[in-house]
Amino acid sequence: MAQPPDYDELDRIMFSFIMASIRTKVGGAMYTNALVCFFAATAIRAGGDGFQPARVFTGTVAAMLWILRLVFLEHSFQDMPRDIEDIPVEKMEWFTEQHAKWLCVDGFTVVGTMIRWMAYGKGHRNKTLASPSVRWTDDYETLIHNGDRVRIHEFQRAAYRVKLRVDHVMGILFGSQWSTIGPNIDLQSIQDDMTYLGFGQSFATNKANAWLRSGPELAIKAAQSMLFDTRTNSWKSKGVTTWLGNLRALKGLLAVVCHVWSGMPGRGPELSTMRHCDGLQVMRNCFVYDGSIMIATDRDKAKSIRDMGRKWEFTLYLSIIV
Numbered sequence: 001m002a003q004p005p006d007y008d009e010l011d012r013i014m015f016s017f018i019m020a021s022i023r024t025k026v027g028g029a030m031y032t033n034a035l036v037c038f039f040a041a042t043a044i045r046a047g048g049d050g051f052q053p054a055r056v057f058t059g060t061v062a063a064m065l066w067i068l069r070l071v072f073l074e075h076s077f078q079d080m081p082r083d084i085e086d087i088p089v090e091k092m093e094w095f096t097e098q099h100a101k102w103l104c105v106d107g108f109t110v111v112g113t114m115i116r117w118m119a120y121g122k123g124h125r126n127k128t129l130a131s132p133s134v135r136w137t138d139d140y141e142t143l144i145h146n147g148d149r150v151r152i153h154e155f156q157r158a159a160y161r162v163k164l165r166v167d168h169v170m171g172i173l174f175g176s177q178w179s180t181i182g183p184n185i186d187l188q189s190i191q192d193d194m195t196y197l198g199f200g201q202s203f204a205t206n207k208a209n210a211w212l213r214s215g216p217e218l219a220i221k222a223a224q225s226m227l228f229d230t231r232t233n234s235w236k237s238k239g240v241t242t243w244l245g246n247l248r249a250l251k252g253l254l255a256v257v258c259h260v261w262s263g264m265p266g267r268g269p270e271l272s273t274m275r276h277c278d279g280l281q282v283m284r285n286c287f288v289y290d291g292s293i294m295i296a297t298d299r300d301k302a303k304s305i306r307d308m309g310r311k312w313e314f315t316l317y318l319s320i321i322v
Contacts, residue, residue, distance in 0.1 A: 019075050022068060027108050035110050039064060039117075061118045068111060072103060159260045166257055169250045173243065175223035185212070188291040202277035203288050262295055273297075 021035035030036050042064075043057045044050075052060070076095050080087050101107065105115045135144050143150045170178040190212065192203040204214035220227060226239040258274065274295060276286040285296045 015071065015075070018068070018071050022072060022102055022110055024110065025108050026110060026113060030113055033110055036113055039114060058118050061114055065111065065114055065118070068114075069103060072099075162253060162256050162260065166250065166253045169246050169253060172246050173219055173223060173250065175226060177222045181218070181222065187288060187293070190288040192288040194287050194289070196283045197278055199280050200277050202284055202286075204276065258295065 018035065021033060024033055026033045026036060031040065039061065042060050043052050045052055051057075076098060077087070077091070080091060102109050103111045105112045136142070137144065137149075141152055143152065167178065167182075170182070174181055190203055191206055191208045193206075197205075203209055204212070223243060227236060227243055228234075229236050274286055274297075275282065275284045278284045287294045287296065
């Protein structure tokens with residue numbers, strides 16, 4: 001009598017094969033890994049007449065990623081109790097290290113390769129099939145964003161009105177002398193270093209930029225008649241209160257100007273964390289580069305896609321008219 005096939009043994013062999021494939025580094029010759037070859041083959045249509053559309057392939061890769069994660073999880077804790085409270089800390093720390101080593105996008109791993117494929121396929125799918133959240137009208141005069149219509153000429157007028165408002169407030173702060181002082185500031189002559197200089201340091205504290213006269217001295221001297229009474233040798237409380245109120249208004253306007261004129265970052269934290277000088281532990285992110293104000297900002301990619309936080313750096317430049 002023939003013996004029934006031992007499927008349990010086959011399952012163990014396949015389980016060991018998948019784990020060995022996951023724990024293999026792949027470089028430029030990625031198709032030397034059998035698991036990667038299998039995943040790549042799923043992009044081919046049945047019959048071999050072309051490739052699967054992006055919407056099908058990315059979904060297939062996502063499902064396979066979940067399967068690999070389940071296999072990895074089962075292998076890592078197969079000798080552990082099922083109750084998570086009974087798992088020792090050392091085992092959890094070991095799993096965290098293994099997860100970062102083999103199941104994240106960083107590194108030349110099988111899973112990292114799949115995540116990159118999925119991200120590429122998702123981008124291609126959004127460009128070819130998905131409904132865009134931002135699109136132009138046929139006359140290219142209006143931008144439609146999530147159903148809202150933004151007329152370009154209205155947006156341009158609004159942006160320029162903010163710039164004019166900044167000039168007006170700067171004129172008040174500089175005692176109506178900003179129209180003379182501002183044009184004499186040559187950004188090309190400002191020297192800056194895009195490295196950490198030390199707490200409180202920036203281009204404004206660079207001795208080579210002493211001609212810039214940074215700090216409150218220049219503004220206070222320009223607005224001296226509004227702030228200081230030379231006869232009584234005392235500050236004018238009403239004038240100082242008005243001046244400080246305009247300074248607060250200027251800071252709010254500068255946030256809008258940086259948001260609009262530098263390319264409009266996607267979220268508020270980029271604006272609220274701008275620093276022109278170094279902190280104790282955090283480097284500044286406002287620089288003067290090649291005659292332009294440069295703002296270096298970053299954001300975190302979603303952990304659900306990348307499996308771990310990553311920083312992506314963006315540089316934004318303020319328009320010369322600002």
